[in-house]
Amino acid sequence: MAKVLVFHYTEEGRLPKLSKKELEDIMKQFYEVLKGYPEVKFNGAYVDENGMGICDWEAPNANVVKEILKNVMGAPHADPVIVVKRVL
Numbered sequence: 001m002a003k004v005l006v007f008h009y010t011e012e013g014r015l016p017k018l019s020k021k022e023l024e025d026i027m028k029q030f031y032e033v034l035k036g037y038p039e040v041k042f043n044g045a046y047v048d049e050n051g052m053g054i055c056d057w058e059a060p061n062a063n064v065v066k067e068i069l070k071n072v073m074g075a076p077h078a079d080p081v082i083v084v085k086r087v088l
Contacts, residue, residue, distance in 0.1 A: 001039070002083045004065045006055040013079030014051035026072070033071045040064060 008015050018026070034040060040059045047053030057065050062081045069077045 001058050002061055003086070004057040004059050004062050004081065004083055006057065006065060006069065006077060006081045007079040008045075008047060008054065009052045010079050013077065015045065015047050015053065016051060029072045030068075033068055037064065037068060040068065 007013065030042060034042065037059075040057065043056035043058065045053065045055045059065050062083050066077060066081050069081070
């Protein structure tokens, strides 16, 4: 299993400010889609007040996460989706 980070730092890739209801709706969509990917774990999204940040995943590879994002959001993600290795 790989640690996959999804970046949100460009204007197109930043996470918009959402209401609690909108966030709940998106999470419902994520968890519905994730039922089809039992090997994938979404660990959370971390953003600043401007919507810049990262999403933390565990998945076989970055392409699986990109596929999930496209299934939920309907479009390819704008910023990098990369596999990282712990070095420290």
